[in-house]
Amino acid sequence: MIDVRGVTKRFKDTVAVDSLSFEVPTGVVTGFLGPNGSGKSTTMRIIMGLDHADSGEAVINGVPYHQLAQPLREVGALLEAKAIHPGRTAFNHLWYLAQTNDIARRRVSEVIELVGLTQVAHKRVGKFSLGMGQRLGIAAALLGDPGTLLFDEPINGLDPEGILWVRNLLKGLAAEGRTVFVSSHLMSEMALTADHLVVIGRGRLISTGSVSDFITTNANQYVRVRTPRTDELAGLLVAQGARVQREDDGSLAVSDLSAEQIGVTCGNAGIFLYELSPQSASLEEAFMEMTRESVDYHGHRVDEDVATSTSGK
Amino acid sequence: MTSTTTTVWSPAPVAHPRQRTVSLLRAEWTKMRTVRSTMWTLVAMTIITVGISMIAGSTIANRWNTFSVIQRLTFDPTRVSLRGLLFSQLIIGVLGVLVMSAEYGTGTIRATLAAVPRRPRVLAAKAAVFFAVAVVAGEVLAFSGFLVGQALLVSPAPHAVLSQPNVLRAVAGGGLVVAVLGLFALGLATIIRHSAGAITAYVGVLLVAPIILQSLPSSIGQPILKFMPFTISDTMTSVVSNGNDAFSPWVGLLVLAGYAIAALVIGGWLLNRRDA
Numbered sequence A: 001m002i003d004v005r006g007v008t009k010r011f012k013d014t015v016a017v018d019s020l021s022f023e024v025p026t027g028v029v030t031g032f033l034g035p036n037g038s039g040k041s042t043t044m045r046i047i048m049g050l051d052h053a054d055s056g057e058a059v060i061n062g063v064p065y066h067q068l069a070q071p072l073r074e075v076g077a078l079l080e081a082k083a084i085h086p087g088r089t090a091f092n093h094l095w096y097l098a099q100t101n102d103i104a105r106r107r108v109s110e111v112i113e114l115v116g117l118t119q120v121a122h123k124r125v126g127k128f129s130l131g132m133g134q135r136l137g138i139a140a141a142l143l144g145d146p147g148t149l150l151f152d153e154p155i156n157g158l159d160p161e162g163i164l165w166v167r168n169l170l171k172g173l174a175a176e177g178r179t180v181f182v183s184s185h186l187m188s189e190m191a192l193t194a195d196h197l198v199v200i201g202r203g204r205l206i207s208t209g210s211v212s213d214f215i216t217t218n219a220n221q222y223v224r225v226r227t228p229r230t231d232e233l234a235g236l237l238v239a240q241g242a243r244v245q246r247e248d249d250g251s252l253a254v255s256d257l258s259a260e261q262i263g264v265t266c267g268n269a270g271i272f273l274y275e276l277s278p279q280s281a282s283l284e285e286a287f288m289e290m291t292r293e294s295v296d297y298h299g300h301r302v303d304e305d306v307a308t309s310t311s312g313k
Numbered sequence B: 001m002t003s004t005t006t007t008v009w010s011p012a013p014v015a016h017p018r019q020r021t022v023s024l025l026r027a028e029w030t031k032m033r034t035v036r037s038t039m040w041t042l043v044a045m046t047i048i049t050v051g052i053s054m055i056a057g058s059t060i061a062n063r064w065n066t067f068s069v070i071q072r073l074t075f076d077p078t079r080v081s082l083r084g085l086l087f088s089q090l091i092i093g094v095l096g097v098l099v100m101s102a103e104y105g106t107g108t109i110r111a112t113l114a115a116v117p118r119r120p121r122v123l124a125a126k127a128a129v130f131f132a133v134a135v136v137a138g139e140v141l142a143f144s145g146f147l148v149g150q151a152l153l154v155s156p157a158p159h160a161v162l163s164q165p166n167v168l169r170a171v172a173g174g175g176l177v178v179a180v181l182g183l184f185a186l187g188l189a190t191i192i193r194h195s196a197g198a199i200t201a202y203v204g205v206l207l208v209a210p211i212i213l214q215s216l217p218s219s220i221g222q223p224i225l226k227f228m229p230f231t232i233s234d235t236m237t238s239v240v241s242n243g244n245d246a247f248s249p250w251v252g253l254l255v256l257a258g259y260a261i262a263a264l265v266i267g268g269w270l271l272n273r274r275d276a
C-alpha cells in the first residue's frame, strides 16, 4: 500500500502538488489521472524519494522510500521512458541495477525475456525506439519482483499490441496481490485497466474511489433534443430548472430533466420533436468536465473563435 | 478478475538485509566499464601522455649540445619525462566529470537513486571505484612516461633512473596527483551536474587560474600560486628544485586531496538536498 499524506511540493512559484493525500490499495490497479502538468509525475517522484516534498510525506507499506533496505525488491518504477545512458546495453543497464540490490544475474535475463527484448538485450539503448525504451523501463521496474509498482504513463509510445500487453501485465500484477499505481491522462485507458482511481488537477485531489463509483457519479446523463424551434424550447426547459446547452449541430443537450418531462413540455407547447434521445457522457467527457477548472493548458477550439466573432450578427 | 491466478509473488513481508557496500562498488564498476567513453578516454590519455614524454625526451637529446651551462646544470630528466602527465590530469578530469555528469545528462541518476536511496553511499561508491581506476591509470602512465622518456634521453643528454634519490617519489607521486585531481573533477561534477560546466570549472582551476595569477603583481599572485594544482604537480614531478615558493611534494598532495574531499563533501551534501 502507498500512502500519500498531505504532500505539498513547490517549484519556484508553481505549486506542483498541493496538500495531496490519498491511498493506493493493494491487489488492484489504481489509475492516477490528471491533465498535463497536474502533478502526477512529481507525486510519483516524491513517493520514490527522488524529489523532496516541502511538507507531508509518502510511505510505502508504512515506510518512507529511503528507509527501504533493498528498495528494488520492494518497489519497482517506470518513471520516464529512456532515462537511460544511450551508450549502455539493455542488459548492462539492468545488470548494474540488479547488483545494487543483490539480485541474481539470471533475473536480468528473465525480465528481458518477459518484456520481449531478448533479441536486443546486448544492443546499445541509444538505438532503441520509444516503445523498446518503455519496455526496458518496465523490465527495470519488475527486476526485483517487487510488491509495489509505479508506472508513469507506461503506454506512451507503445503500439496497440504493446498497449494490450501492458494492460494485461498490470492486471496480472495486481491479481497476484501487488500494489499497482499507474498514471495516465487518458480516462478511457484507465477505464479499461484500473479498478480504483485517484484523480488530481493542479496538484489537488479531485476524486478518489472505485472506477464503477466514478462512472455512476460522473458519467452525467443528458437528453439530446432536436427541434426546429430550438430557442423557444430551450426557454421553456430552462424555466423548469433544466440546464440546456446548444450543441454545434444545432441540437440541445438537456440535463436535470428526464426525456419524459421534455416530451410532455413539447407536447403542451405544440413543438415538434425530431429527436429525443437520452445520452450518457463518456468517461473521457466526465473526466474533462471534472478537471475543467484545473486544466493548465487548454487547446484552442477553432469553432469557439468563430462563435465569438459572429455573435454580433 | 480470477481468483485462481497462480500467485508467483508472495505478499508476506521479508526483512531484507541492508544494501552491502560491496554490491554498490560492483554496480559502479559495471556502470563505469560498460560505457565506451571510459575506454576511449583512457586510450586517449595513454597516447597523449606517453607521446608527449617521447617528444620531450627525443627533442632534448637532439638539442643537448645547444644548451647553456645553466640549462645543463638545472636539467631535470625526470621532470621532462613526466611532462605528459599534465595532459593525463586534463583527461582524467574529463573522465571524472563524465562518470558523474553522464548520470544527470541521461537521466540514469533517477534509476540509480531509486536503486540506492541513501545518496551519499552512491557517491562514495562511485568515487572509490573511479579513484581505483584513476590510481592505476595514473601510475601506469607515470611509469611508462618516465621509462619511455628516459630511454629516449640518449647521450650526451643525461637520464634518470628510479634508484636515484627522489626519482621514485616524483614518478609514483605524479601518478597519484593525476588520480586525486580526477577525484576533484568528480566532486565538481557532483556539484555542477552538467558536463560542460564541470569541465570548464576544472580546466579553469587547472590551467587558467595559474595563468591569471602569473599575470598579477607577484605580491598578490605568488602566495596563491603555491595552492594551484599546477604548482603542486610540478613540485611533485621535479627532482631538481626550481627554487619557487611551494609546498613540499607530499604536503602538496595533501592539499590536492583536501580539494577533492571538499568538492565531494559539498557535492554529497547537495546530492542529498536536491531533487534528483
Ligand SMILES: Nc1ncnc2c1ncn2[C@@H]1O[C@H](COP(=O)(O)OP(=O)(O)OP(=O)(O)O)[C@@H](O)[C@H]1O
Binding pocket: A011, A012, A014, A015, A016, A034, A035, A036, A037, A038, A039, A040, A041, A042, A043, A185
Ligand atoms: N523539476 C521541475 N522544475 C520546475 N517545475 C517543475 C519541475 N517538475 C515539474 N514541474 C512543474 O510542476 C507541475 C507538475 O508537473 P508534472 O510533471 O508533475 O505533471 P504531470 O501531471 O506529470 O504532467 P504530464 O501529464 O504532462 O506528464 C508542472 O507545472 C510542471 O511545469
Ligand SMILES: [Mg+2]
Binding pocket: A040, A041, A042, A152
Ligand atoms: Mg508526467
